[in-house]
Amino acid sequence: MNGLHAVVAALADSGVKMVTGVPGFPITELMEALNDLGLKSEDLCKHEWSVNEKVALELALGSSVCGERSAVITKHVGMNILADPLVTSATHTTGAGVVIIAGDDPGVEKSQNEQDSRFYGMVAEVPVFDPSTPETAYLCIKEAFLLSEKVRTPVIIRLTYRLLKKECKITRKKSASNTAPLDKKIWQLTMRGKHQRFHRESYPNMCGYAENSKLNTYTKRGDMGVISSGFPSFIVDSIMPPDFSHLSLTIVNPLPLELINRFISEHERILVVEETEPVIEKQLSGKVLGKLTGHMPYGIVTAGDVKKAFKNLDKETVTSNITPQTIEERGARLICDDCPYLPLYNAIKELNVPVAGDLGCSIMTASPPLSLLDAAFSLGSSIGTACGFNRKGIAIIGDFGLAHSGICGLINAVHNKHELVVVVLQNEVAAMTGGQVAPDLAGLVSSYVKDTETIDPKDIDLKKKLSTKLKKKGISVILARARCPRFDES
Numbered sequence: 001m002n003g004l005h006a007v008v009a010a011l012a013d014s015g016v017k018m019v020t021g022v023p024g025f026p027i028t029e030l031m032e033a034l035n036d037l038g039l040k041s042e043d044l045c046k047h048e049w050s051v052n053e054k055v056a057l058e059l060a061l062g063s064s065v066c067g068e069r070s071a072v073i074t075k076h077v078g079m080n081i082l083a084d085p086l087v088t089s090a091t092h093t094t095g096a097g098v099v100i101i102a103g104d105d106p107g108v109e110k111s112q113n114e115q116d117s118r119f120y121g122m123v124a125e126v127p128v129f130d131p132s133t134p135e136t137a138y139l140c141i142k143e144a145f146l147l148s149e150k151v152r153t154p155v156i157i158r159l160t161y162r163l164l165k166k167e168c169k170i171t172r173k174k175s176a177s178n179t180a181p182l183d184k185k186i187w188q189l190t191m192r193g194k195h196q197r198f199h200r201e202s203y204p205n206m207c208g209y210a211e212n213s214k215l216n217t218y219t220k221r222g223d224m225g226v227i228s229s230g231f232p233s234f235i236v237d238s239i240m241p242p243d244f245s246h247l248s249l250t251i252v253n254p255l256p257l258e259l260i261n262r263f264i265s266e267h268e269r270i271l272v273v274e275e276t277e278p279v280i281e282k283q284l285s286g287k288v289l290g291k292l293t294g295h296m297p298y299g300i301v302t303a304g305d306v307k308k309a310f311k312n313l314d315k316e317t318v319t320s321n322i323t324p325q326t327i328e329e330r331g332a333r334l335i336c337d338d339c340p341y342l343p344l345y346n347a348i349k350e351l352n353v354p355v356a357g358d359l360g361c362s363i364m365t366a367s368p369p370l371s372l373l374d375a376a377f378s379l380g381s382s383i384g385t386a387c388g389f390n391r392k393g394i395a396i397i398g399d400f401g402l403a404h405s406g407i408c409g410l411i412n413a414v415h416n417k418h419e420l421v422v423v424v425l426q427n428e429v430a431a432m433t434g435g436q437v438a439p440d441l442a443g444l445v446s447s448y449v450k451d452t453e454t455i456d457p458k459d460i461d462l463k464k465k466l467s468t469k470l471k472k473k474g475i476s477v478i479l480a481r482a483r484c485p486r487f488d489e490s
């Protein structure tokens with residue numbers, strides 16, 4: 001087994017009835033593993049890729065309301081999309097357990113940023129587990145369903161690629177699943193009353209759980225102490241000097257502050273080792289060293305980083321020479337040579353107008369040599385961004401990005417009479433995440449935007465066509481239909 005299989009086994013052994021999610025690194029393979037782990041038929045649950053993470057969580061919450069356990073699989077940036085129902089669900093309350101599996105990407109292998117999902121535990125005031133190994137991940141997921149049912153909020157499990165790929169051996173055991181639907185008595189309270197109930201019952205229960213959980217481990221060996229969480233705990237354990245103490249935290253929100261303060265008071269120096277941001281470190285005070293003091297780097301943590309920090313423990317601060325990595329150094333992620341959209345990208349480039357892109361394949365046109373995009377903030381963002389330009393420009397959006405959230409940008413553009421040309425890369429797949437089928441919104445778009453035209457992206461008159469559309473008043477949509485050779489099964 002590896003971490004992926006451990007997660008799937010934990011979902012099956014928790015009796016989860018529905019798994020939803022949105023593909024993306026590093027969690028795409030998790031949904032696929034649900035299919036091929038060879039689960040027994042009674043373990044199988046409903047699972048689907050949803051069009052966006054907000055919808056994915058809404059489905060999971062609906063399942064919970066009816067008394068069935070559910071899970072959401074998302075990459076870290078998806079946490080931004082599902083944050084709305086997540087934050088409200090904490091005071092709204094849930095029924096059967098809801099677990100959100102957030103795949104973070106420290107090191108930014110295949111993402112648009114390096115954000116830390118653990119922050120969402122603080123924003124939504126819900127529990128967060130940050131396991132160090134696949135074995136712990138298996139236990140955390142099973143615990144998370146029980147905790148979710150006790151405190152009546154969703155619970156977040158933060159995972160990373162290295163953990164998901166690590167080999168493991170787990171002992172499987174089915175959890176008790178005497179789940180209940182949502183208790184509708186909550187509607188007898190006002191919205192303010194719900195918040196007060198949350199702080200009288202749910203949050204203190206979370207804190208009590210965090211202080212007493214056996215998943216947090218405390219090993220006292222000497223005067224130097226390391227506090228860590230997540231995969232870095234595994235790294236710390238493998239290179240730790242024999243006279244260093246270790247507080248390995250698995251439940252990181254709420255923090256077990258009594259336990260941590262006891263650990264701090266019993267040691268002379270404390271190093272905090274965590275990925276990606278100083279989430280734990282920022283909540284501690286006193287003699288704590290870590291990212292904020294320059295001892296540890298932001299982002300991914302390696303054994304070399306930890307060894308270096310051990311050597312610098314006598315220093316109050318360390319000057320970290322952060323050198324921003326360049327595309328030249330790492331090598332650009334380029335559009336495939338045989339991409340059917342290359343002629344279209346080249347034609348748009350020649351028009352010399354502002355261009356907003358998306359987080360699908362078009363993101364690879366942003367850097368040299370093509371340098372086509374002016375901006376690409378998030379999946380589905382290009383239409384909204386182009387509406388904000390001070391002159392008529394072009395929004396490039398994939399069909400998956402359009403369904404994910406771009407469609408709201410299009411509705412807003414029509415509603416508020418913005419001026420732009422929208423180019424939809426209609427290849428019917430989410431090519432960046434493995435070729436999952438994208439919804440075809442051509443009918444919906446053409447009924448909503450009068451000037452909608454389907455084109456072949458290899459059309460030699462593309463530049464002229466685009467230029468005519470740019471000169472016209474209002475919104476034009478171009479549906480550029482082509483098959484992605486990477487996922488073409490015809």
Ligand code: SF4
Binds near residue numbers: 338339431485
């Ligand atoms: S994956 Fe497909 S759509 Fe994306 S750049 Fe390559 S050929 Fe083009």
